[in-house]
Amino acid sequence: RKEVEQDPGPFNVPEGATVAFNCTYSNSASQSFFWYRQDCRKEPKLLMSVYSSGNEDGRFTAQLNRASQYISLLIRDSKLSDSATYLCVVNMAGGGADGLTFGKGTHLIIQP
Amino acid sequence: ETGVTQSPTHLIKTRGQQVTLRCSSQSGHNTVSWYQQALGQGPQFIFQYYREEENGRGNFPPRFSGLQFPNYSSELNVNALELDDSALYLCASSSLDRGLSYEQYFGPGTRLTVT
Numbered sequence: 001r002k003e004v005e006q007d008p009g010p011f012n013v014p015e016g017a018t019v020a021f022n023c024t025y026s027n028s029a030s031q032s033f034f035w036y037r038q039d040c041r042k043e044p045k046l047l048m049s050v051y052s053s054g055n056e057d058g059r060f061t062a063q064l065n066r067a068s069q070y071i072s073l074l075i076r077d078s079k080l081s082d083s084a085t086y087l088c089v090v091n092m093a094g095g096g097a098d099g100l101t102f103g104k105g106t107h108l109i110i111q112p
Numbered sequence: 113e114t115g116v117t118q119s120p121t122h123l124i125k126t127r128g129q130q131v132t133l134r135c136s137s138q139s140g141h142n143t144v145s146w147y148q149q150a151l152g153q154g155p156q157f158i159f160q161y162y163r164e165e166e167n168g169r170g171n172f173p174p175r176f177s178g179l180q181f182p183n184y185s186s187e188l189n190v191n192a193l194e195l196d197d198s199a200l201y202l203c204a205s206s207s208l209d210r211g212l213s214y215e216q217y218f219g220p221g222t223r224l225t226v227t
Contacts, residue, residue, distance in 0.1 A: 004154075034215065043202055043218040044155065045114075087154055099145050099157030099168060100204075100216060 003027060006088050006103035014111050017078050021106045023088030024070045032091035033064055035073050037084045038105065044087055047073075075108075083110045114138055116205045116219035124225045125193050133188045133222045135203030143167070143208050144186040145216060146178060149200040161186050162208055190224075198226045 006023045013019045025033075033050035048055065050062040050071050061074040071088055085105040092101055115138040125131050137144050143162045147155035157170035161180035175191040184205075190197060200223050204216035 041200075043221050046215055046217060049215060099147070099160055099170060100155075101157065102147075102154030104152070104154045 003092075003101050004088055004090050004103040006086075006106050008104055008106060010107040010109050012109050012111055013078055015078060015080055018074065018076045019078055019108065020072060020074045021086055021088075021108075022070055022072050023103055023106075024068075025088075025090045025101075026069070027090070027092050028066075028069060030069075030090045030092050033062075033071050034089040034091075034100070035060075035062055035071075036087040036089055036102075038087055039084050044102075047086070078110045080110050080112060083108055114205070114217035114219065116203065116217055118201075118203055118219040118222050120222060121220065122223045122225075124227065126227055127193055127195060129193050130189065130191045131193060131224060133190075133201050133203075133224070134185065135188070135205075135219055136185045137203075137205035138217055141205040141207045141217075142184050143206045144180055144184065145204045145206065146186070146188045147202040147204065148172075148197075149202060149221075151199075155202055158188065193226045195226050198224060200224075 035047040036044040037047045038044045050064045054063045059076045063072045087105045088103040090101045117136045119134045145160040146158040149155040159169040160167045164180045177189045180186045200221045202221045204218045206216040
């Protein structure tokens with residue numbers, strides 16, 4: 001079983017729509033969770049950390065469900081500039097010594 | 113911008129050669145992690161350096177080695193290059209001294225092509 005699994009997509013979504021991605025992780029001892037965004041041939045950029053209580057940043061909402069071991073990202077009122085690959089990321093151990101474990105990413109295309 | 117820089121941006125090497133990639137971390141950060149990203153895949157953790165010592169390692173052979181300097185900049189060295197080493201190499205900067213924040217900030221990467 002892969003450590004972090006995501007639906008690769010692509011998700012083709014009209015501008016203004018709401019889109020949601022889920023991601024599952026295998027290690028129940030995982031400590032920290034993140035969503036990164038990666039544009040084509042660029043480096044990953046931190047979109048948001050994900051907390052147990054859920055968190056929101058503008059149009060973006062992230063949720064963590066530890067019991068089911070999944071993380072979600074919701075994008076409301078999607079913009080053309082939201083087109084990118086969204087990487088679900090888990091830190092398997094406290095302190096970061098094992099590095100971040102990335103999913104393969106979900107490709108999102110916002111259509112005008 | 114994250115303030116993390118990497119050099120060179122692109123590199124072409126032949127099989128069997130050695131390569132050194134460099135990374136300067138963000139001001140205030142003491143930890144550098146290195147990742148390999150093959151086309152169509154998520155980044156894979158190579159190793160992490162904290163206060164000049166290796167602090168964790170992923171599933172990469174010993175021909176992948178590194179260093180961290182007193183100013184927290186870092187090098188990734190790869191010996192005996194293989195064709196499969198062609199990838200984007202990313203370094204990420206973070207701080208392990210600031211509570212439970214493990215957020216890592218990536219540099220622009222070095223794209224290595226092995227022929």
